[in-house]
Amino acid sequence: MDFSFLGDYKYFFINGTRITIMLAFFAVLFGIMIGIILAMLKISHNKILRAIASSYIEFIRGTPLLVQLFIIYYGLPYLGIQFPDFPLFGQNIGDFMAGVIAMSINSGAYVAEIFRAGIQAVDKGQMEAARSLGMPYLMAMKKIILPQAFKNILPALGNEFIVVIKESAIVSIIGIHDLMYNADTVRGNTYKPFAPLIVAALIYFVVTFTLSKFVGLLEKRMDTA
Amino acid sequence: MSMIEISDLNKYFGKLHVLKGIDLKVETGEVVVVIGPSGSGKSTLLRCLNRLEEPSSGDIVFEGLSILDDENNDINKLRQKMGMVFQQFNLFNHMDVMENITLAPIKLKNLKQAEAVSVARDLLDKVGLLEKEKAYPAQLSGGQQQRIAIARALAMSPDVMLFDEPTSALDPEMVGDVLKVMKDLAAEGMTMIIVTHEMSFARDVADRVLIMDEGIIIEEGNPQKIFNQPEHPRAKDFLSRVLGIF
Numbered sequence: 133m134d135f136s137f138l139g140d141y142k143y144f145f146i147n148g149t150r151i152t153i154m155l156a157f158f159a160v161l162f163g164i165m166i167g168i169i170l171a172m173l174k175i176s177h178n179k180i181l182r183a184i185a186s187s188y189i190e191f192i193r194g195t196p197l198l199v200q201l202f203i204i205y206y207g208l209p210y211l212g213i214q215f216p217d218f219p220l221f222g223q224n225i226g227d228f229m230a231g232v233i234a235m236s237i238n239s240g241a242y243v244a245e246i247f248r249a250g251i252q253a254v255d256k257g258q259m260e261a262a263r264s265l266g267m268p269y270l271m272a273m274k275k276i277i278l279p280q281a282f283k284n285i286l287p288a289l290g291n292e293f294i295v296v297i298k299e300s301a302i303v304s305i306i307g308i309h310d311l312m313y314n315a316d317t318v319r320g321n322t323y324k325p326f327a328p329l330i331v332a333a334l335i336y337f338v339v340t341f342t343l344s345k346f347v348g349l350l351e352k353r354m355d356t357a
Numbered sequence: 358m359s360m361i362e363i364s365d366l367n368k369y370f371g372k373l374h375v376l377k378g379i380d381l382k383v384e385t386g387e388v389v390v391v392i393g394p395s396g397s398g399k400s401t402l403l404r405c406l407n408r409l410e411e412p413s414s415g416d417i418v419f420e421g422l423s424i425l426d427d428e429n430n431d432i433n434k435l436r437q438k439m440g441m442v443f444q445q446f447n448l449f450n451h452m453d454v455m456e457n458i459t460l461a462p463i464k465l466k467n468l469k470q471a472e473a474v475s476v477a478r479d480l481l482d483k484v485g486l487l488e489k490e491k492a493y494p495a496q497l498s499g500g501q502q503q504r505i506a507i508a509r510a511l512a513m514s515p516d517v518m519l520f521d522e523p524t525s526a527l528d529p530e531m532v533g534d535v536l537k538v539m540k541d542l543a544a545e546g547m548t549m550i551i552v553t554h555e556m557s558f559a560r561d562v563a564d565r566v567l568i569m570d571e572g573i574i575i576e577e578g579n580p581q582k583i584f585n586q587p588e589h590p591r592a593k594d595f596l597s598r599v600l601g602i603f
């Protein structure tokens with residue numbers, strides 16, 4: 133197979149990888165925020181709040197990411213919410229935002245379950261000790277429970293980051309210049325239908341494999357700690 | 358007015374009736390020791406006092422304020438005045454000793470960091486662990502953790518200290534250090550309610566001993582009376598088992 137196109141087109145892959153990683157990073161970051169809130173609702177004593185969180189989680193997990201992406205990308209402007217329209221990092225910021233929003237809404241549902249399990253794994257004596265000192269519930273959550281839960285679920289969040297990187301290839305459909313989109317562009321420009329995809333696959337693999345090794349190290353360090 | 362006035366306190370766990378109309382008054386400076394068989398409701402009673410368990414009915418008035426009256430009283434404020442020490446210590450695992458002790462005073466009483474640290478050092482000195490301020494809970498023995506937990510509770514300058522079997526999870530050789538700290542506290546006039554199986558401690562330190570059985574207080578009085586002339590047959594039964602007398 134001939135990879136000589138890399139000379140002319142390597143920046144397509146480099147820039148695409150950058151966009152993919154940035155997108156996944158922001159998606160997981162906002163996904164964590166959504167996930168924490170959902171997890172808190174899920175463990176609250178209020179039935180209605182629990183029902184809201186459960187519905188969200190079930191709905192997101194029960195519908196394809198592609199549909200969610202289209203609902204955000206086409207649906208929000210239809211409802212009168214316009215995404216900004218100017219370039220940033222060689223990428224239309226509005227499209228990028230739509231991708232990040234859809235991916236975080238999706239990731240949030242999965243992160244919620246990770247956090248719920250993490251919070252419930254913290255010994256309940258920790259909450260009781262905090263409350264007995266007079267800390268309000270949310271302060272005890274923030275200062276005592278979440279930091280310990282966070283530490284325990286760091287590997288799971290690392291895995292979620294890996295999942296999001298892989299699934300993010302789908303945003304190429306709405307024209308975000310991520311790794312997948314740029315690989316496709318190279319195919320069109322070079323009339324090589326196959327080789328650019330191999331390059332993209334290798335890059336995805338190297339990124340996720342490196343991350344999963346990193347997660348493995350994290351897990352090991354926590355076992356010994 | 359007594360510091361704590363419990364009236365007709367009932368607690369159900371589902372159908373299980375765990376506290377059956379408890380009436381109890383605790384005076385300022387008094388040391389009350391609660392003993393009784395396993396499952397008799399001692400922990401539940403203590404935990405109702407600061408509402409870690411929600412009472413099913415009845416009232417608990419602390420320093421003239423009902424802890425159940427959320428309309429007028431802030432339970433979080435009331436809890437600041439009631440220190441609690443747990444069987445399992447429950448130190449915050451992700452914080453070192455100094456952070457464990459200073460977190461609540463800084464966050465809840467708006468103490469300056471430096472003030473809180475200086476208060477904490479006094480308390481660490483008092484419990485004999487001044488050199489441990491940088492240690493994490495996992496690096497401490499059970500007895501050390503429990504003394505830190507006592508210091509953490511004291512850092513809020515509570516008016517009453519609640520102890521739920523503070524030495525039950527400790528290796529025997531650690532028990533003495535913790536009991537000594539508690540004795541010192543009692544000698545300083547701290548109001549204390551202590552659930553314990555340490556009968557000699559009860560005898561030495563308690564102003565009043567309560568025996569609980571199946572959700573009621575079956576016997577109460579000063580230690581001499583309780584340990585020498587218990588009246589209730591079940592009290593005799595219990596004491597004969599734990600003391601090997603009668």
Ligand SMILES: Nc1ncnc2c1ncn2[C@@H]1O[C@H](COP(=O)(O)OP(=O)(O)OP(=O)(O)O)[C@@H](O)[C@H]1O
Pocket residue numbers: 370373375393394395396397398399400401402
């Ligand atoms: N959260 C709970 N849910 C259901 N039942 C409970 C709960 N906590 C306690 N109980 C039950 O209530 C009863 C009293 O328990 P409690 O812990 O107050 O007893 P105790 O006197 O402290 O016993 P021990 O000496 O073993 O600590 C027991 O039958 C116990 O099983």
Ligand SMILES: [Mg+2]
Pocket residue numbers: 399400401521522
């Ligand atoms: Mg108990």
